[in-house]
Structure formats: C-alpha cells, structure tokens
Amino acid sequence: MSLSGDPLVRLTGLEISVRDAQGQDKIIVRDISLEVQPGEVLALIGESGSGKTTIALSMLGYTRGACRISDGTVEVAGHRLDSLPEARLQGLRGRVVSYVAQSAAAAFNPMLPIMRQVIEPALVHGLMTREAAEDKARGLFRALALPRPDTVGDRYPHQVSGGQLQRLMAAMALITDPALVIFDEPTTALDVTTQIEVLKAFKAVVRDLGTTAVYVSHDLAVVAQIADRICVLRDGMVQEQGRVEEILFHPRQDYTRALVAAAAARVPAAPMPDLPRDAGDPPLIQMRDVVAGYGGVDAQGNPQVRILDGVSFAIERGKVLGVIGESGSGKSTLARVVAGLHAPASGRVNLDGYTLEGEIRHRDKEQLRRVQLVFQNADTALNPAVSVGEAIGRPLTFFHALRGADRKAEVARLLDLVRLPAALAGRLPGELSGGQKQRVNLARALAARPDLLLCDEVTSALDPVVAEAVLDLLIDLRRELGLAYMFITHDIGIVRAIADEVMVLYGGVPVELASHEALEGPLHHPYTRLLMASVPELRPGWLEAANSAFSCGSTPGAGHAAGCRFFQRCAVSHPGLCDVLDPAVHVGAGQTIACHRGFDGLQATPGIAQGAIPA
C-alpha cells in the first residue's frame, strides 16, 4: 500500500472553495497540510463551520454540492485524489477509503435490507463472492458486538436501533479492508449510554484490524478516547496539531484552550437562595400523577402508548428543576404537557395551586404568559421570513399591548438582556449564527415576562463553546429576573451546573428525584449511575476504565406490563421481583428513588456506591 515510513494520507496546501449563487468563489477551507501514518487514528476537531467534514470528505476525493478542491493536493495510499477523474475515484471509494456517516439512520437506504447494503462495497468492486462477503459481514457484526449477528443483516434499517445502525455502518466501511476509514461524527446522534458501547466497539475493531482512521468530531472527550493525534480546526484552517496528551494537557493556542475548558466538567453553580414565600403558598408549578401518551384510551383512561406514566414534581418560584433522560424517556413530552401542547390523559398540572387546562386553547392569556417554552432548535423555531425585532415584538404586543416606540424600546432592552446588540432587531434569522439565534429564541420567550421557562435541550444543538456561553447567560438571567426553569437535557454535566433539583426519567417514569446536594452524594438509582458513568471524561484511557457494572445491554426493553422499566438493562436487578412488581418509592434526605433495592440495598451492592468507579 504505502512505502515504509511514508504517510498513508498526505494533504498539502489543501484549499476548498464553494461557488455561491452569484458565481463567486468563496474559500471555506484553506492551506490544510496534514499527514496520517499507517495504523494511526487522527481526529479532526472543531465547531460547525470549521470545515472538518469538508476536509474529511476530500480524502474520498469528494466534495458536497457546489464545493470543489481549488488548490493543493490530496494523496491517499499513493493516489492523487484531487486530480483523478470521477470514474477512477469511484473505483477507490469504498475499497481504499471508506466512510462512516454521522447519522447511520439517514445513511442506510430505508428500502433495502441491511445485509445487501453492508456487502455492496465488496460486490461493486468485485472483491468477493456474495457468500464470502456475507460471511465476512457476519464476522464483523460479531467483532462489533452486535446482538444477533447472524440474522441482523436480514432486517431493514428501521427495525434496528440507532446505536446498532452506527455499528452496522462501520461493518459496511470495513468489509473491503480499506486502507483508510473516515468516521464522521459517528456517535454524536447517540445517547451517552449507547455512545460508550459504540465507541468501545469501534476502538476494538480499529485496534484489532490495525485500521488507519480519520475521526471527525466536535467532542474533545470522545476524541480523547479513540485518537492518537488531534488536529484542531477553526474557520477552515488548522489551529494546532499534536498528540492527544499535548492538546489536552498543554494546548498552545487560545482557541484550543477554550475548547478544552468547555469540555471539562463545569463547576456546579452556587445554589440560589430561597425566595421569600409564605409557608402555605403552593409551588409555582406542580404536576401530579400525569399520564400522557398517544393512541386510543383504554377502560382505565390510560393511552395505548404511555410516554409519561405517573409523573409528579413541583417547582418553587425561582428554582430550577433539571430533567434528564435518554431519547424516548418522555422528557420533551413533559415540557409539552406543562406548556399545554400535549393534553395529559390523566393527572393534573397546577400553576400557583390552580389547575391548568390540558389543552392550550382552554388556558387564559395570563396562564399562557406565565409559562413559556424555549425550543431546542432555534433554526426551526424562528420563522426565517420574520425579522428578529418582529419575532420578539409579537409577544410584546400580544401579552402587553406594546406598540410603536414602546415596543421598540422593549425589544432593545430584551436584546440587551440576552447580550445581543440592539442593531440586530432589523436582521433576519438566516443572517445570525447558531448561538445568536438561540439567544433571540430566548429573548422571545422572555418577552412575555414569564415566571417559568421550559428549556428543552436549548444548548444541545450548539457548539461547546457557544453552549457554555448560553448556559452562563441562563444562569445570570435567573439571578436577575428570579425565573424558575424546567431544564430538560440529556447532559448530566449541564444539570449539575444549573439545577437545584434533578428528576431522572426512564421510559416515562421518574426513577430518581434528587436535590443538588443529593445528586453529588454517593447513592443513586442504578440508571442514574449508568448515566453518570457514561459521560466521557477528558482523559485518554477513560473508555477502557469505564466498566459496565451498571448495565447489561443497551436495548431498552419493549413495553412490558409490570415491574421496573429499567429491569432489562439493570446490572443489579432481582429477577422475579423487579420484573413483576412496580418498584416502591424510597424517600431519603433530599432524594427519592424508585428502586426495589432501596437505599440500604443500593449501599450494599458492589459497584453501585460511587467509590467503586475506577478513577
């Protein structure tokens, strides 16, 4: 493949331009020079727009849309990919260089069975017979620790979970024994508990096969587990390259330092002092035994599919409840029930002791004003044809009848509140960056002067450094305005930074409710422990040390009628008890846990007490 000592990949002075609608060329990636030695894993790290995916794709001789390689060379395994004609490139792609996409769920053809797609590279390049390729694929499925490796290939993509698809895509990339594999953010779309398993599988395969890889990511902690070297990118240029330890522990550039700081665990915010209130006052918002879902309602009034199943909590004025759980745990539905976008089948939601109507059209204007929802994705939540000033101004007119100069002044004040210049009022959302859009989104919710903000994954779609800043803003706003938040996230680090109390949801059931202090304590529901142990830490070797004491298997159980929802994944379950009876709720100091083991049982369980996590 390559001569000894020669790098497998060599980019020299790579420049990639995009042609805009006016026919002007704009350089988006400039002067990239880097090398990857055989058997090495190089990470390309940077924010969105840093050009990391564009550079990675150039190693397949591929550019998206109106992009093209305008200068420099791309050399992979002795082939000059920048100058080869498309027909020659086609012969190299999938054979010499292969690609694992960010979202395997989108990259698998939904109409074709999985096996046919996995072996396709081997067949189109004429490398093996169908039988040999299928055998090899099953071997790779096993090596990637996929469940049911012999039959998973007969399934269609929609019948397999996201974490499994991601591993199946890796099998597809490895089927031809390529010289180089490009991993493009392969675990970004996964839950942390799934990510850890996929990362382990990738790492084992890359090590065993001696694969050379380029690993694209925005997550420094993930990269620290899998890469040998890191290349930090910003605005299409290389900021810094070096071995993992150098970048993590001795970053030279300011930007790298900011990245490392953003990836490090946050110092928990000082808890807010309690606002003065009378002992008899009801909480600001209180939810009691809410069941919500979809499908027809049965004789007991329960929906066919229960997304939330008996959820109760209360948020006092000025307090923050963090809600945490993986995708499908019902956390977004929780916010939608409070906001009145999803009527619960049973149970009630009280605002200041008064029961709110389930549906938003039955709530009065004052109730609407007091509870505001901030959506996850500012890109889709803001109307692209409506200016920033208008987007923020509309709730001002609707709730507070502000018009003309008064409204304009209030818009400027709100923009200032979210640390944006007032001049932005005339812009359209499309002209703003992701972080600016999320701030506008926030200002729009604040325009109503709410008492409670429902924040649904408001920092998840942002780059780490930007997400940090938005989180800091939310903490400041809370102090300035005395707001209460329901803060929904999958990131336990964020919850630690902002929440006074944390609710952990699993399968629509709260498995743990803990105060800020109790969350730092040693005893938790096994699922909470699993979540905590799955967050990648910013040090090489964490992945190997992270044991699976908290879980056996990543597949959430299919809706079983009774018992603990976490039963099938729980490493410390009591078969015959946990899968039969609903767990009792145990109340401790500032903490309640729904687990059959109770506090005493958990204390006595090896591997569950915090000290047992290998450091």
Add this chain to the structure above:
Amino acid sequence: MIAKRVGGALLTLFLLSLVVFAMSLLMGGDAAEAMLGQNATPEALAGLRAAMHLDQPSWQRYLGWLGGLLRGDLGVSLITKLPVSTLLAPRLLASLQLAGLTAAVSVPLALFLGILAAVRRGSLLDRVISMATIGVVSVPEFVIATLMVLIFAVRLHWLPALSSSRDFSSLHDVVRVFTMPVICLACVVMAQMIRMTRAAVCDALDSSYVEAARLKGVPPRRLVLGHALPNAIGPIVNAVALSLSVLLGGVIVIEVIFNYPGVARLMVDAVSTRDLPLIQTVAMIFSAAYLMLVTSADIVAILCNPRLRHR
C-alpha cells in the same frame, strides 16, 4: 393496512353511488317526458312512468338500482330498451383498448424522461424536457387533437380523421385507428408523470443514503436504479395513477373529436336523451375505475416500502 385501503375504497364507492343517483335526480325532467315529447297527455305520461317504475319514491328506486348493480344487472336502457350491459360491453372494450394503449406508451416513456431529467439535473436536456412538458400540458387536448387532424389527416392524408373503424385485421389498421388519439391522450397524461418522477428521483438523489452509496463506490447507474428509484416508487405510482385517471376525463373530448366508439361517447349520448340507467352505470364505471387506480397505487406504495410492510 391494505385491507383498510380496500375497505376505504369500497365505502367511497358506496357514497359515490348515492351522489351519482342524487345527481341524476337533480337533472330534472325524466325519460318519460323525453320519450313522449310535445304531445304527451298526462295519462300517457303516468302510464309510461309506472311502466318504467318512475313513480316509485326515489329511495326505492335507488335500492332497486343498487341491488341490480350488485347482482350484475345493470338495468335496461330507457330509450333503446336494450340491456345496459349489451350497450356497454363493446364500448367498454373499445375504451379500455384506447386507455391501455395510451398507458402502455406513456408510462414507460414518462418514467424514462423523468429519471433522465433528474439524473441530468440542471443540464440543457433537463431544461428542454421541463419546458416541453409545461408547454404540452398548457395546451388543451382538443387543440392538440384538432391540430393533429389538420396536419396529418387534412393536409398530409397520412391518417384518417375519424377513428370509428373497428376493423383491426392488420397492424396497419391498428396504427391508423389509434395513432392520433393515443398521441393526444399521452400528451395530456405524461406531463404530470414526468414532473413527479423527476421531483421524486431528485429528492432521493439528494438524500444521505445516496451520498453514502456514492462514497461506497457504487457506479452511477446502480446509484439511480438501485438506491434512488426504490425510494421514489411511492410518489411515482401515485402520480401515474392520478395521471391515468385523467384518461377517464380526457377520453370524453378525444372520443368525441375522433368519433371513437368508446364509453365516454356513450355517456354523452345518454345525457342528451336522459337515459338514466345508462348515465348512472357509466358514471359508476368511471368512479370505480378511478378508485381502483388510486387504491392500487396506494397498495403498490405500501408493498414497496418495508417500513409499511413490516409493521
């Protein structure tokens, strides 16, 4: 899921039968008046109405008609006294020949042109196909038909202006009868199919899975036929079904212009003589054919999609 679609179609058909019957009531006048004309005496009218069961309440007549339909008894034409089925059979066959031939020509051609335009998106060829389809669809079919008659029959004498001949003893005769009606109808139905096919294939070609397949080294032909096309099948069969259902409406004009002895002309004649059993039956045939097309498109789309098939 498929059973649900078929059930839905049958229910729609039943509702349509109500509508068709109600419409024929609303047409005003009745066949008895039409038959007796000016010199009708009230006694003669009453006698004729009783003989034709026109004096029964409308719901009884509806039930009688519906029961007959279900038994395959289409009733008797009020004017010619012949069973409707006898009148209809040759006409239906002729119409099906015309529609079938048109479909056989237009569907493959439309799919080919649509896919070609999608693959060569933005090229000169794509623009020519797009312009041509828009151009043809903007011209009403009777204009196309009249122009064709003027050019090929009147000026060049290549083809007969009328297609009423049912003599298909040689291929030459078949070509002479069908060429112009088929081309006219094909012009009408192809535009929509081409545009929908192009849009569906373009969508699929832009998807992540096609990009992923391209990065696996899949050659272009396989990329389009093996990866993009299966995902475009759903929208394409629906467009095909909708376009072919246009044939039902389109044939009326075309059959009249070319004097083609099909069902549509029979219906036009029946309306002018207020021959209710005939009108109702033909209307039901059109409705049933339309529903059958749309439902079978749904079923094909379901069968082709593993997400719907494996539920």
